[in-house]
Amino acid sequence: MDSLLLTIKIGIDPEIGRIGGLLLTWHGVFIALAIGLGVWLGVWFGRRAGFTEDDAYTAALIAVPAGIIGARALFVAENWDLFSDDWLDIFRINEGGISLYGSLVFGVAAALAYGFWRRLPILKGLDAASFGMILGQGIGRIGCLVAGDIFAKSSDLPFSVVYTNVNSLSFARPPMHFVTAYEVIGDFLILGVLFGLWKFRIFKRDGLLFFIYAFLYSAMRFGISFLRVDKEIAVGLGMAQLIALAVIAVSVVAFAAYAYVALRRPPAPKSEAAA
Numbered sequence: 001m002d003s004l005l006l007t008i009k010i011g012i013d014p015e016i017g018r019i020g021g022l023l024l025t026w027h028g029v030f031i032a033l034a035i036g037l038g039v040w041l042g043v044w045f046g047r048r049a050g051f052t053e054d055d056a057y058t059a060a061l062i063a064v065p066a067g068i069i070g071a072r073a074l075f076v077a078e079n080w081d082l083f084s085d086d087w088l089d090i091f092r093i094n095e096g097g098i099s100l101y102g103s104l105v106f107g108v109a110a111a112l113a114y115g116f117w118r119r120l121p122i123l124k125g126l127d128a129a130s131f132g133m134i135l136g137q138g139i140g141r142i143g144c145l146v147a148g149d150i151f152a153k154s155s156d157l158p159f160s161v162v163y164t165n166v167n168s169l170s171f172a173r174p175p176m177h178f179v180t181a182y183e184v185i186g187d188f189l190i191l192g193v194l195f196g197l198w199k200f201r202i203f204k205r206d207g208l209l210f211f212i213y214a215f216l217y218s219a220m221r222f223g224i225s226f227l228r229v230d231k232e233i234a235v236g237l238g239m240a241q242l243i244a245l246a247v248i249a250v251s252v253v254a255f256a257a258y259a260y261v262a263l264r265r266p267p268a269p270k271s272e273a274a275a
Helices: 026-048 053-078 087-091 100-118 122-147 179-199 208-227 239-264 270-274
Strands: 006-010 015-019 022-025 159-163 232-234
Touching (some): 022 026, 026 122, 053 100, 053 122, 100 122, 122 208, 179 208, 232 239
Parallel strands (some): 006 159
Antiparallel strands (some): 015 022
């Protein structure tokens, strides 16, 4: 570690205080901000895609609790040894411990169910939702950055991070990769890419923005996870990496389907092209 030129020290107490018997944490605050701002942005894009505000907010209000349940359920499934002694700890979500992919999978599934039931344009809805999802992911990860609840491997780069507050889960760990910062930066870069594609209408087919988002985030998360200390599930990979590979595969199939349709589509008549 002597080769490290810059060690970023984070001494913020992840615990803000207690309100009655409820522990208020910075992680919980940023999760609340992530949900609120993510829903707002998704609804904003949804209205511009032709959805009514009622349908957009209803889909969000269905997706959010489903996502919270999924996030906690996948985390508990991956770390059951932490809850086997006191199963009531499962419900103390305000103290941290969620799986992002659980939130995304369950939330999208619940919103899709509502969309099919209402016979809404599903692909347009996914495009709109992708903006809110990636914004929420970036903001939520800031909470993880403050809390130090994501363990990373020792850094071999010219910079690293250490947590100096005794209440941080990463307290007293050696200088490590700043994986949460990497992901926050990546999330906002992806948001910028999506906004640029939407603004300049580079891809006009419904659903493409969503699959671009899914591919970019999953590729980033797959790579960053090699720097994290995660429990291995199979072939040396963690749960998040396995899910990321599945999402990447689905996205590639979707890209191939879009390309096939585009190639099969007959060229527009000259009069229509001129118009």
